[in-house]
Amino acid sequence: CGVFGVVGVADAANFVALGLHALQHRGQEAGGIVSHCPEDGFNNARRFGYVRDNFTSQSLMKTLPGPLAIGHVRYSTAGSKGAAIRDVQPFFGEFSMGGAAIAHNGNITNAEALRKELIERGSIFQSSSDSECIIHLMARSLQRNIPERMEDALRRVEGAFSVVAMTRTKLIGVRDPLGVRPLVLGKVGDGWALSSETCALDIIGAEFVREIEPGEMVVITAEGGVESLFPFRKQDSKFCIFEHVYFSRPDSIIGGRSVYETRRQIGVELAREAPVEADLVCPVPDSGTPAAIGFAAESGIPFGLGITRNQYMGRTFIEPTEQIRNMGVRLKLNVNRALIKDKRVILVDDSVVRGTTSRKIKEMILDAGAKEVHFRIASPPTAWPCFYGVDTPQREKLLAATMSEEEMCQHLAVDSLKFISLNGLYRAVGEGDGRNSACPQYCDACFSGEYPVAPTDMLQKGFKL
Numbered sequence: 119c120g121v122f123g124v125v126g127v128a129d130a131a132n133f134v135a136l137g138l139h140a141l142q143h144r145g146q147e148a149g150g151i152v153s154h155c156p157e158d159g160f161n162n163a164r165r166f167g168y169v170r171d172n173f174t175s176q177s178l179m180k181t182l183p184g185p186l187a188i189g190h191v192r193y194s195t196a197g198s199k200g201a202a203i204r205d206v207q208p209f210f211g212e213f214s215m216g217g218a219a220i221a222h223n224g225n226i227t228n229a230e231a232l233r234k235e236l237i238e239r240g241s242i243f244q245s246s247s248d249s250e251c252i253i254h255l256m257a258r259s260l261q262r263n264i265p266e267r268m269e270d271a272l273r274r275v276e277g278a279f280s281v282v283a284m285t286r287t288k289l290i291g292v293r294d295p296l297g298v299r300p301l302v303l304g305k306v307g308d309g310w311a312l313s314s315e316t317c318a319l320d321i322i323g324a325e326f327v328r329e330i331e332p333g334e335m336v337v338i339t340a341e342g343g344v345e346s347l348f349p350f351r352k353q354d355s356k357f358c359i360f361e362h363v364y365f366s367r368p369d370s371i372i373g374g375r376s377v378y379e380t381r382r383q384i385g386v387e388l389a390r391e392a393p394v395e396a397d398l399v400c401p402v403p404d405s406g407t408p409a410a411i412g413f414a415a416e417s418g419i420p421f422g423l424g425i426t427r428n429q430y431m432g433r434t435f436i437e438p439t440e441q442i443r444n445m446g447v448r449l450k451l452n453v454n455r456a457l458i459k460d461k462r463v464i465l466v467d468d469s470v471v472r473g474t475t476s477r478k479i480k481e482m483i484l485d486a487g488a489k490e491v492h493f494r495i496a497s498p499p500t501a502w503p504c505f506y507g508v509d510t511p512q513r514e515k516l517l518a519a520t521m522s523e524e525e526m527c528q529h530l531a532v533d534s535l536k537f538i539s540l541n542g543l544y545r546a547v548g549e550g551d552g553r554n555s556a557c558p559q560y561c562d563a564c565f566s567g568e569y570p571v572a573p574t575d576m577l578q579k580g581f582k583l
């Protein structure tokens with residue numbers, strides 16, 4: 119998911135709509151905005167579909183007045199899949215000291231345990247979303263102001279959370295102690311912005327100030343500026359390494375590094391680790407493109423756009439049902455026959471999850487007359503599900519959970535298949551000495567099976583580490 123918030127500018131909701139539009143890659147199912155103005159109190163709008171199809175209407179935006187607003191784009195990982203407007207964030211709660219709204223990116227790993235406990239104690243849940251727990255925990259807190267109630271609530275929550283919240287006067291941002299999901303601070307005119315990624319600061323002309331630290335809470339007012347607190351026990355940070363590979367936009371900056379440059383560097387590492395003789399390096403668009411550029415540069419093999427993506431489709435993987443995903447590949451990608459014919463082709467993609475994309479693409483490339491097909495993958499084999507906010511399927515559906523690299527190669531019926539090593543990936547993100555196996559610098563659980571936070575709910579349901 120993507121979260122965005124602004125305080126201290128006129129018609130803040132318009133800025134939030136733009137910010138969410140730039141974060142649309144993080145979630146395409148639905149979006150929502152809550153705003154506040156002194157005369158009219160809180161207002162909200164939650165809609166299915168793209169930001170551009172909803173939050174551009176003047177009649178809707180007029181209902182979201184005020185200098186303070188937050189928003190969310192949704193990509194369902196926890197809770198019900200598919201259509202339920204009650205699951206669309208931000209969530210809102212009314213407390214004795216006034217209202218508050220929250221938008222959450224990440225996944226709470228003990229949400230089911232918390233929900234059960236809260237329902238037994240009288241909480242009335244409105245949605246199936248894990249994020250709603252935060253509002254109910256805040257309602258039960260005895261603290262006298264909302265930021266302190268949030269601290270109380272978030273100390274009970276396990277897993278990944280980057281939260282943007284608002285009261286009548288304050289914009290609040292929090293990152294979990296491991297800092298699994300990103301969150302950045304920007305300055306816009308006399309006001310401030312919080313965003314999942316820097317690309318959404320660019321679109322509103324905000325200046326990137328800094329990242330919110332793992333375990334940090336910022337409480338921001340238009341007049342008083344940014345107050346920084348560290349309410350949690352300090353832990354080693356575990357930023358999601360897959361944000362670098364796939365999830366973030368290539369024009370964002372993470373940890374002082376350009377995401378594009380990191381992806382290009384992954385391609386360079388891949389070409390060193392798994393060279394192969396061929397005539398063409400071709401990305402699987404769009405997510406494989408920067409790595410393919412790096413692979414071509416390092417190997418000296420020409421780069422070419424052998425596959426064209428229909429820009430009017432969403433991301434296949436992000437569509438929540440398997441049926442839609444299966445159709446998606448052909449609706450979305452087509453092969454440039456003139457370029458592919460009679461060539462030995464290296465296809466570069468960011469990841470293999472179920473293997474459905476790779477299988478279909480290989481068939482299309484062979485149909486177009488390619489002589490050989492070699493897959494090079496910009497992440498290690500995805501052998502474990504993510505419980506921290508990326509929607510990977512159950513373990514059994516992951517190709518790499520049940521097959522070795524060689525078996526996957528046979529299964530996909532390609533001439534060769536190689537994944538970047540975990541160490542190679544760490545080098546590409548700027549860790550020159552590779553992965554520190556005693557204390558990994560990132561979360562890489564979907565590749566290593568080493569989960570930095572125990573997935574409490576899943577263990578309860580019988581998931582085996």
Ligand code: 5GP
Pocket residue numbers: 364402405433434435436467468469470471472473474475476500508509510
């Ligand atoms: P597969 O067809 O192997 O199940 O999916 C792999 C493709 O899904 C890749 O091309 C990748 O770009 C895309 N993809 C989209 N969203 C995600 C995601 O959240 N996780 C992963 N691993 N891949 C995703």
Ligand code: SF4
Pocket residue numbers: 298358359360361503504505506507508561562563564565
């Ligand atoms: Fe990121 Fe993978 Fe960790 Fe999930 S399991 S947070 S996708 S690195």
Ligand code: MG
Pocket residue numbers: 402403404405406467468
């Ligand atoms: Mg892709």
